[in-house]
Amino acid sequence: MDISKKQTAILQKFAPYIERFDARSFVWIFLLSLVILVGLYALIQQIVEGHVVTGMRDNVVWGLYIVNFIFFIGISYGGAILAGMLHLFKVPWRRPIMRIAVLTAFISALIGPIFIILCIGRFDRLHYLLIHARLQSPIFWDVVAISTYLIGAILFMYLLMIKDFAIYRDSDVLNLPPWRRNLYRALSLNYQGTESQNKQLAISKNLIALIMIPMVVVVSSVLSWIFGMTLRPGWHSTIFGPYFVLAAIYSGAAVIVIMMWIFRRAYKLKDYLTDKHFAYMGYILLSLGAGYGYFTFSEYLTSWFGSERWDSEVMEKLFNPAEYGWWFLISNIFSIIIPIVVVAFKKLRTPNLISLAALLLVFGMWVKRYLIVVPTLETPLLPIQDTRPEYIHYSATWVEWALSFAGLATFILFFIVMAKLVTIVTVSDYTEKER
Amino acid sequence: MSELSENGRRDFLKKGALGVSLAAWGQLIFSCSSGEGGEAAAEASDTVKLLTPDGELVEVDKKHLKHIHKVEKISQQEARAGIPGKKFVMVIDLARCNNARKCISACQAMHHLPSEKEWVTVKLMKDSKDGAPYWFPKTCFHCDNPPCVKVCPVNATYKRQDGLVLIDSERCIGCKFCMTACPYSTRTFNWGEELDIPADTETHPHNPETSVPSRPGTVEKCDFCPDMVRMGKLPDCVTACPNGVFYFGDQNEDVVTNGSETVRFSQLIKDRSGYRYMEDLGTEPRVWYLPPRDRIFPVERGYESLPDEVKERYKNVGLDG
Numbered sequence: 001m002d003i004s005k006k007q008t009a010i011l012q013k014f015a016p017y018i019e020r021f022d023a024r025s026f027v028w029i030f031l032l033s034l035v036i037l038v039g040l041y042a043l044i045q046q047i048v049e050g051h052v053v054t055g056m057r058d059n060v061v062w063g064l065y066i067v068n069f070i071f072f073i074g075i076s077y078g079g080a081i082l083a084g085m086l087h088l089f090k091v092p093w094r095r096p097i098m099r100i101a102v103l104t105a106f107i108s109a110l111i112g113p114i115f116i117i118l119c120i121g122r123f124d125r126l127h128y129l130l131i132h133a134r135l136q137s138p139i140f141w142d143v144v145a146i147s148t149y150l151i152g153a154i155l156f157m158y159l160l161m162i163k164d165f166a167i168y169r170d171s172d173v174l175n176l177p178p179w180r181r182n183l184y185r186a187l188s189l190n191y192q193g194t195e196s197q198n199k200q201l202a203i204s205k206n207l208i209a210l211i212m213i214p215m216v217v218v219v220s221s222v223l224s225w226i227f228g229m230t231l232r233p234g235w236h237s238t239i240f241g242p243y244f245v246l247a248a249i250y251s252g253a254a255v256i257v258i259m260m261w262i263f264r265r266a267y268k269l270k271d272y273l274t275d276k277h278f279a280y281m282g283y284i285l286l287s288l289g290a291g292y293g294y295f296t297f298s299e300y301l302t303s304w305f306g307s308e309r310w311d312s313e314v315m316e317k318l319f320n321p322a323e324y325g326w327w328f329l330i331s332n333i334f335s336i337i338i339p340i341v342v343v344a345f346k347k348l349r350t351p352n353l354i355s356l357a358a359l360l361l362v363f364g365m366w367v368k369r370y371l372i373v374v375p376t377l378e379t380p381l382l383p384i385q386d387t388r389p390e391y392i393h394y395s396a397t398w399v400e401w402a403l404s405f406a407g408l409a410t411f412i413l414f415f416i417v418m419a420k421l422v423t424i425v426t427v428s429d430y431t432e433k434e435r
Numbered sequence: 436m437s438e439l440s441e442n443g444r445r446d447f448l449k450k451g452a453l454g455v456s457l458a459a460w461g462q463l464i465f466s467c468s469s470g471e472g473g474e475a476a477a478e479a480s481d482t483v484k485l486l487t488p489d490g491e492l493v494e495v496d497k498k499h500l501k502h503i504h505k506v507e508k509i510s511q512q513e514a515r516a517g518i519p520g521k522k523f524v525m526v527i528d529l530a531r532c533n534n535a536r537k538c539i540s541a542c543q544a545m546h547h548l549p550s551e552k553e554w555v556t557v558k559l560m561k562d563s564k565d566g567a568p569y570w571f572p573k574t575c576f577h578c579d580n581p582p583c584v585k586v587c588p589v590n591a592t593y594k595r596q597d598g599l600v601l602i603d604s605e606r607c608i609g610c611k612f613c614m615t616a617c618p619y620s621t622r623t624f625n626w627g628e629e630l631d632i633p634a635d636t637e638t639h640p641h642n643p644e645t646s647v648p649s650r651p652g653t654v655e656k657c658d659f660c661p662d663m664v665r666m667g668k669l670p671d672c673v674t675a676c677p678n679g680v681f682y683f684g685d686q687n688e689d690v691v692t693n694g695s696e697t698v699r700f701s702q703l704i705k706d707r708s709g710y711r712y713m714e715d716l717g718t719e720p721r722v723w724y725l726p727p728r729d730r731i732f733p734v735e736r737g738y739e740s741l742p743d744e745v746k747e748r749y750k751n752v753g754l755d756g
Contacts, residue, residue: 050627050651051609058623061611121609121624121652125589128608132589139588139612231582231618231716380620381713382573385558385748388551 001166001193007427011173014423017267018168019175025416032409032416039406042399043118051121053399059384060377060394065119067369068404071251072411073112073146073223074244074365077216078252079105080153082284084212087160087205093280095429096272099422100259102157104252107414109153111407113146118403138226145219152215156208158187162201163428166191220248227372233310234303234376243295250288250335251365254358257281259415261355263424272425278351282343285358289343293336310381317375324375327367334364509665514603514643517595523659524598525574526682526691526703529727532557532570533678534737536745541675545660546646547631552623554657555672559738559749568734568752569727572680574672575600575621575657576712576720583613583622592654598686598721599659601643607653614654618716622656625649659683669694678731686721 003011016022021029045053056063083101086094117123133140165188168174169181176184191197224244227235237243257278264273300318303311317323342348342357374394384392396404482494534557542548542555554575561568577600584594591606592613614622632648641650644661660670668674673681674694684691684700691700703709707725738746738754 051624052627054626057626058614059620061614061624119610121611121654122607122650125606125608128589128591128606132591132606134588134590137586137588137612139586139610143588226612229586230616231718232615377615381618382620383558383560383751384620385556385751387744387747 001170001191003167003171004431006430007167008171008173010423010425010427010430011167011171014267014425014427015174018420018423021420025420028416029413032413035409036406036413039403039409042402042406046118046399046403053397055390055394055396055400057388057391057394059380059386059391060374062119062373062377063394064370064396064400064404065115067366067373068407069112069115069119070223070244070369070372071112071366072108072115072407074220074248074369075252075255075362076105076108076112076153077149077220077245077248078250078254079103079108079256080149080156080212080252081216081249082253082256083156083160084209084216087209088213093277096269096277096425097256097260097281098160098429099424099426100263101256102153102160103415103418104255104259105153106157107411107418108255109146109150110414111411113150115403115407138222138229141222142219142226145222149215149219152208152212156212159201159205159208160426161422162188162191163193164422164426166193167427168422216248217245220245227376231381232376233308233379233381234314234372237299237303239295239299243299246288246291246295247365247368250285250292251362253281253284253288254339254361254365257285257355257358258362261351261358263419264351267424269425273351275351278354279343279349282349282354285339285354285361286343289336289339289361293332293340296332296336310379313379314375317379318371324371328371331364331367331371334360335368336364509642509644514601515593515595517597517599518661518665519596520687521597521664522686523577523664523721524684524686524691524700525577525659525722526684526700526709526725527572527574527722528680528682528693528707528725529569529571530725530730531678531680531732532572532727532737533732533734534559534570534741535677537675537677538572538672538681541671542657545671546655547633547649549628549631554621554623554655557737559734559752559754561752567727568754569730570734570737571724572672573619573621573712574681574722575659576619576718576722577659579719579721580717582616582618582718586612586616588612597661599661601658601661602646602654602656603643604641604646604650604653604655607650609652609654611654618713618718622654624654625651627651 042053054063054065079101083098083105085091086098086101117126120126129140129143133143165184168176169184169188191201221241221244224240228237228240230236260273260277260281263269300315304315307315318328319325339357339361342353378392378394386392481497483497484492484494487493536557538555539553539557543550543552546554548554556573558571558573559568560571577598579594579598581592581594581600584592584600587593588610589606589608591604591608592600592602594600609624611624614624630649630651641648642662644658644665646655646658649655660672663670669683669692670681673683676693679693679695682691682693682696682698682700682703684697686700689700691698691703703725704723707728709723709725711720711723735754738749741749
């Protein structure tokens with residue numbers, strides 16, 4: 001198929017990054033693999049000894065694993081819905097961002113559900129979820145939601161890559177080993193750029209982008225209902241559906257900004273990911289942050305003002321500096337105030353500061369998920385009246401931390417590998433007519 | 436129809452009588468039931484006196500006492516359907532509880548639970564700052580609108596026609612969603628500690644009616660001992676209680692008994708203003724409480740003689756004054 005001069009130029013620019021692994025990548029891969037290996041060792045401990053090696057006990061039955069699950073799956077939902085909107089609305093500055101967005105969605109969708117499996121006492125019986133499925137359980141809804149979503153996310157990513165696969169296949173600029181060419185040949189599904197192929201592909205891409213948007217709203221709501229459906233203070237809230245949807249998009253957008261910053265630096269992409277792109281993503285962060293701040297305020301104001309006994313007990317823990325007060329404050333400063341301030345003032349609106357704000361935001365959102373899961377479980381309706389400290393307060397063990405960091409390392413590792421397989425900007429989007 | 440239920444009642448009363456004899460047996464084992472000095476007595480005597488079927492009184496070393504899970508063989512379907520025609524109900528008389536904790540140890544012996552795992556617990560409650568403290572024994576409430584059953588993704592925990600909520604540990608995947616859904620912290624999880632698997636059940640599949648043997652990585656809870664009920668006996672917590680706190684029975688027949696006293700359920704609730712804990716949650720518990728009015732023990736009685744580590748649990752309520 002025809003590859004324009006502009007596209008050839010982009011391919012030349014990216015050739016060193018996708019042709020081979022350089023020394024730096026190897027160092028990263030080695031270090032990340034070490035982290036993952038430690039996680040695997042922790043996993044073996046958990047399998048052999050049982051869940052007693054975690055910090056979870058009869059009151060706090062869910063811990064870091066569920067926190068990480070919401071965190072990663074939220075990032076994925078965010079990446080997918082943003083990519084869907086950018087594509088559907090034909091946002092002119094989307095070209096260098098789309099690939100990063102769909103990769104973020106795809107990779108975190110693979111990692112999130114792993115943490116559910118880690119949290120389950122009998123993952124040897126995981127298939128019971130299908131063969132003994134019960135329609136009325138929100139967990140079954142989530143199984144359906146996540147598996148449907150995963151298929152959608154993979155299709156979305158793939159459809160946006162087909163043209164690029166054809167370009168890699170046919171380009172003589174890239175010096176690729178035969179197996180790579182064959183791989184791209186297979187993946188490009190004989191795309192030749194004919195008119196009918198273009199039309200079909202365009203319709204498919206629009207359709208899947210259109211589907212992804214309501215799908216993300218549904219699946220993140222389903223996730224929130226796992227908490228919202230229980231009779232627990234801090235969880236039993238009607239706002240949880242939209243709150244989770246917005247929080248997911250927000251953290252997904254922030255991770256996209258962080259990945260943009262990393263690749264701009266590592267691949268020297270200043271001409272592609274310009275300051276403007278960061279500013280535009282910053283505006284998205286600002287509006288989402290304002291919405292997220294509004295939801296947060298609304299949720300805690302009503303609980304605090306109504307001051308029902310159980311709500312008050314959880315509130316008390318979130319406001320008390322001796323319990324979760326500092327974390328609650330840090331979470332809200334990092335994920336609401338700092339991003340808004342950084343983007344609102346022109347002087348602060350630089351790629352570096354926006355990315356730093358995004359990093360703090362993502363951390364703040366992780367803390368927020370922890371504050372959703374743990375304090376509520378530490379506040380059952382009946383007094384705990386136990387003398388074993390681990391039954392009163394949750395404190396994650398090294399096993400849970402090791403597996404959490406292994407999850408993060410897997411995310412980065414997958415990104416490095418995917419960035420070798422495909423260019424980090426969508427080459428085929430850079431056509432002559434669309435500037 | 437009326438004849439049938441008449442028969443049913445007679446049948447139940449007969450079984451109730453069996454329960455009484457069992458209660459007497461329970462009193463024997465736990466002869467050291469009165470609050471003060473109970474612990475010391477338990478340590479001193481390592482033997483118990485038992486009545487053999489021939490009417491001979493023998494003394495046996497406590498260590499040799501073991502529960503035998505001899506139950507009528509019931510199929511999976513029966514264990515899921517429940518005992519036909521029954522609607523089990525429990526009434527807990529808060530005026531009688533002095534935290535003797537015999538219900539806890541009997542339940543643990545019955546279900547081979549480690550000493551720190553309590554399916555039946557006794558909480559020290561104080562509903563408001565100036566309210567009166569009282570002992571609050573808590574079993575599973577076997578709710579008629581059970582939040583735990585609603586959320587189970589694999590039908591491992593289920594509601595039976597006789598009102599019981601049971602768990603099939605061979606089915607449970609250990610997602611713990613039921614534990615977050617239960618508002619009463621009833622459920623426990625096998626985190627991976629050493630499980631006490633009795634030899635006679637080692638080769639048997641897990642039975643939801645006995646809840647034995649335990650399975651690692653699954654959820655467990657109070658089951659109202661349907662295996663005992665099938666044999667016409669009362670649950671072990673009921674017979675073990677030295678004060679007759681627990682009444683167990685069948686709501687269809689409107690009869691409950693604590694082993695020594697058999698009363699009409701509806702009359703008891705009416706006369707003693709029975710109530711269900713946290714009625715406003717809408718879970719429709721099958722366990723009723725009688726308010727701690729005209730108590731037969733001062734509340735401190737259940738506290739003073741406790742070992743220090745158990746005392747520690749109730750420190751926050753402030754019985755020390």
